[in-house]
Amino acid sequence: MSTEAPKIVSASKRHPIVPLPAGQAYKYGTAGFRMKADLLEGVTFRVGLIAALRSRKLNSQAIGVMITASHNPAIDNGVKVVDPMGEMLEQDWEAYATLLVNAPTDDALLETYNKLATQLKIDLSTPAKVIYGRDTRPSGHKLVGALADALDATNTEAVDYKILTTPQLHYLTRCTNTEGTPSSYGKVSEVGYYEKMAEAFVRALKGRKIDGPLTVDCANGVGGPKLREFLKYVPKDKVKFDVKVVNDDVLRPEVLNLDCGADFVKTKQRAPPSPKPVIGARCCSLDGDADRLIYYWVDEKTGFFMLDGDRISSLAASFIADLVRAAGLEEDLRIGVVQTAYANGASTSYITQHLRLPVVCTPTGVKHLHHAACNFDVGVYFEANGHGTVLFSAEAIRTFGAKEPQSPAQKDALDTLAAVADLINQTVGDAISDMLLVEVILAHKSWTMRDWAVTYTDLPNRLVRVEVADKDLFRTTDAERRLSHPPGAQDEIDQCVKKYSSARAFARASGTENACRVYAEAATRVEADELANKVAQIVKNHGSGV
Numbered sequence: 001m002s003t004e005a006p007k008i009v010s011a012s013k014r015h016p017i018v019p020l021p022a023g024q025a026y027k028y029g030t031a032g033f034r035m036k037a038d039l040l041e042g043v044t045f046r047v048g049l050i051a052a053l054r055s056r057k058l059n060s061q062a063i064g065v066m067i068t069a070s071h072n073p074a075i076d077n078g079v080k081v082v083d084p085m086g087e088m089l090e091q092d093w094e095a096y097a098t099l100l101v102n103a104p105t106d107d108a109l110l111e112t113y114n115k116l117a118t119q120l121k122i123d124l125s126t127p128a129k130v131i132y133g134r135d136t137r138p139s140g141h142k143l144v145g146a147l148a149d150a151l152d153a154t155n156t157e158a159v160d161y162k163i164l165t166t167p168q169l170h171y172l173t174r175c176t177n178t179e180g181t182p183s184s185y186g187k188v189s190e191v192g193y194y195e196k197m198a199e200a201f202v203r204a205l206k207g208r209k210i211d212g213p214l215t216v217d218c219a220n221g222v223g224g225p226k227l228r229e230f231l232k233y234v235p236k237d238k239v240k241f242d243v244k245v246v247n248d249d250v251l252r253p254e255v256l257n258l259d260c261g262a263d264f265v266k267t268k269q270r271a272p273p274s275p276k277p278v279i280g281a282r283c284c285s286l287d288g289d290a291d292r293l294i295y296y297w298v299d300e301k302t303g304f305f306m307l308d309g310d311r312i313s314s315l316a317a318s319f320i321a322d323l324v325r326a327a328g329l330e331e332d333l334r335i336g337v338v339q340t341a342y343a344n345g346a347s348t349s350y351i352t353q354h355l356r357l358p359v360v361c362t363p364t365g366v367k368h369l370h371h372a373a374c375n376f377d378v379g380v381y382f383e384a385n386g387h388g389t390v391l392f393s394a395e396a397i398r399t400f401g402a403k404e405p406q407s408p409a410q411k412d413a414l415d416t417l418a419a420v421a422d423l424i425n426q427t428v429g430d431a432i433s434d435m436l437l438v439e440v441i442l443a444h445k446s447w448t449m450r451d452w453a454v455t456y457t458d459l460p461n462r463l464v465r466v467e468v469a470d471k472d473l474f475r476t477t478d479a480e481r482r483l484s485h486p487p488g489a490q491d492e493i494d495q496c497v498k499k500y501s502s503a504r505a506f507a508r509a510s511g512t513e514n515a516c517r518v519y520a521e522a523a524t525r526v527e528a529d530e531l532a533n534k535v536a537q538i539v540k541n542h543g544s545g546v
């Protein structure tokens with residue numbers, strides 16, 4: 001048994017776990033543990049124990065813990081663990097975290113903790129390090145207290161970075177673990193993040209002009225103050241970047257993600273009502289922890305037009321593929337795009353047929369996309385909701401610096417590729433970094449929003465949420481595009497889809513909500529709506545809908 005045993009038990013008594021109703025359990029889901037904040041104190045304490053174990057297991061590398069509930073309402077919160085290179089927690093460990101968090105008593109907790117240590121061959125005397133941050137939710141303060149107690153009880157070195165965006169915490173985790181090595185990711189500080197990004201932004205622009213102001217809706221979350229801080233690092237003499245930061249009130253928690261932010265814009269398919277949108281102005285929205293990004297504008301004639309994750313993905317892929325060609329590297333580097341089944345079919349056709357790049361489809365959840373993107377030298381991945389990034393292999397980055405340019409144009413392309421690789425957060429989707437990338441690309445191409453929008457036309461689509469008695473009846477195959485269970489359901493969907501032109505539809509159980517989701521797209525709005533409703537009805541019938 002560990003020497004910290006009495007400390008763990010007494011600290012755990014100060015942060016008790018709230019028992020859930022019979023038959024329910026806490027679960028490390030797609031984005032860690034996420035729920036009403038008043039259920040989370042004990043959960044967060046226990047996540048601290050898991051983070052300490054994980055650090056010890058990985059030879060004392062620093063592990064990150066982020067306290068956020070992203071685009072959820074202000075009363076929610078969440079806690080998730082970040083692996084050493086800034087990736088999401090390894091999947092096996094999600095199960096260990098779930099096990100530990102659900103221990104019914106303090107003594108059972110200690111027993112599970114020790115069992116895990118034995119089972120995973122963890123030497124509890126190995127030093128451990130955990131770094132953490134939180135978004136602007138008021139409940140974060142108390143949760144950080146519980147986390148700090150767990151780290152103290154397990155003799156874990158802890159660094160409190162206070163309020164951060166989620167991608168900043170991922171950045172800092174990677175920087176901490178690569179500091180002083182040849183693969184150092186950057187200075188280990190929030191300032192280091194701003195400096196790295198601002199420097200890469202100027203370098204990637206290479207004197208190109210950004211056309212007109214950009215309005216950034218920050219969902220009244222942590223992105224607001226952090227974006228304002230970042231802008232101080234952009235040298236005014238080198239770049240004219242006219243950013244209007246709006247919805248950045250972090251002093252009134254009740255307005256967090258309320259009628260604004262990337263999730264609102266994507267799901268409601270309209271601009272935030274406040275501030276009143278300026279006709280023609282280039283706008284974008286971040287979500288509550290600044291890892292999602294959606295662009296849009298309101299056109300004088302045609303009204304609201306949204307450029308979502310699929311659009312950012314195809315824009316980035318086309319730009320990078322052009323640069324790779326201009327640099328004479330098309331034979332050396334494999335570029336690919338990773339999407340989920342929710343990507344609009346028109347974007348997939350555009351990428352495969354027009355850009356002639358391979359597209360891979362994975363299950364929902366960024367960790368799956370990230371993993372698949374690692375198989376390319378340049379892997380572009382985005383969920384349609386605006387969460388994503390571009391991953392460059394170590395070899396690709398080395399090549400950008402090492403290749404001898406044969407012409408000024410080649411040198412220009414190689415320099416831009418190197419700058420873009422520095423600008424894009426390699427650890428996780430980062431709304432601020434992605435926004436700077438989009439601005440760089442539009443400036444390079446001298447494109448307006450309309451130029452970007454006309455690259456392809458989205459198929460009309462509909463997403464429907466269906467409540468069923470037991471969502472676990474619905475099991476999928478083929479990257480969630482087909483149902484294997486319940487028996488017969490997929491056949492009925494297939495029969496339905498056949499009746500429409502350019503149509504596609506699928507159903508799956510949500511990983512974050514107690515419901516199923518149905519997605520349908522077809523040649524016309526009417527057809528897409530009709531198909532979505534019919535498939536929703538099939539799901540209801542099979543799930544004994546409530």
Ligand SMILES: CC(=O)N[C@H]1[C@@H](OP(=O)(O)O)O[C@H](CO)[C@@H](O)[C@@H]1O
Pocket residue numbers: 030031342364365366383385509510511512513517
């Ligand atoms: C259709 C949709 O947008 N699904 C979202 C949502 O997952 P569901 O499993 O569909 O509930 O939340 C995930 C976590 O934020 C995000 O990765 C995903 O894209």
Ligand SMILES: [Mg+2]
Pocket residue numbers: 070071287288289290291292
């Ligand atoms: Mg988020």
